[in-house]
Amino acid sequence: MPLTELLSQVRDASGLLQKQEIQRVQRHLKQAYPNPFPNGDDAAVIPHGDHFDLLAGEGFMDQFVAADPWFAGWCGIMVNVSDIAAMGGTPVAVVNALWGGDDEVTDAILQGMSEASRVFQVPIVGGHTNLRSQQPHLSVSILGRCRRVLSSFAAQAGQSLIAVVDLRGEFRAPFLNWNAATEAPPQRLRGDLALFSAIAESQLASAAKDISQAGILGTCVMLMESAGVGMDIELEAIPKPAGVAWQDWLCAFPSFGYLLTAEQKNCETLLQMFHHRDIHGAVIGSLNTSGRCCVSAGNDQGLFWDLTATALTGLTANSDVSDKGASRYA
Structure with a gap:
């Protein structure tokens, strides 16, 4: 399947477009007591x-x-x-x-x-x-x-984009829920989740986001919107179970799946933390200032979402609450 067709089908089939309904909520939240x-x-x-x-x-x-x-x-x-x-x-x-x-x-x-x-x-x-x-x-x-926060709003252009996913599972029909949890040892599940507090405390990453019903690429767009950045993503670098079609995987909701952004010097250390627990992870792209989510596969390139033309959730950092950037989360 051509890359542009794949991206179009994923954009329509995942839960991504439903996220646009958040814009209506956000318009009213602006009138609420500020945080x-x-x-x-x-x-x-x-x-x-x-x-x-x-x-x-x-x-x-x-x-x-x-x-x-x-x-x-x-x-x-x-x-x-x-x-x-x-x-x-x-x-x-x-x-x-x-x-x-x-x-x-x-x-x-x-x-x-x-x-x-x-x-x-x-x-x-x-x-x-x-x-x-x-x-x-x-x-x-x-x-x-x-004590320290990993926040989508702290991601910055120039950082690397990492995806980590537990591939030791299977789809739980009839939905595209990738279940790597219900049969796993409880102690292992708790230890896997504890990695993120250690990452935050050691400041190895700036941002993290749980991969949601919007799928891997949709979650990338949500992170982009918060941070005011763009992304270049290499499709084939994304961790994926063998035998699962890209269209299904890019629409999947994994029980353990996250995006992180980090300085290039910290990427190897971060990936080793997950690899030591048999969790697949890889650098899948980089952040830039374009506001566009672009995906490449070999010599093919395609545009998945352009935030400069079409908002998603409308949840962006306003100047009155984000002027200190990542330092607010320290």
């Missing part, structure tokens, strides 16, 4: 004494909850823990909001959440329950904590 840190990271950053509190939340598609309720409950914990890790933090506790009516489905959701809570050692401390709903709905929020 000294910009909105748009995987978790909100809240200064608290000598550390930062991190606050995040996830809502789940109704069809996903209905089709695979146990895994939806598991993911309620896992994806929130991943968001906290991407910020360089450690999880503290979660709360959930659950609507259900079918006893079997509701029990499966709660069983999945409870098991993931034990695996990741994160307590479920409260929430909201309504078991008289016509169909199941689930959302989960998390509190985390860190």
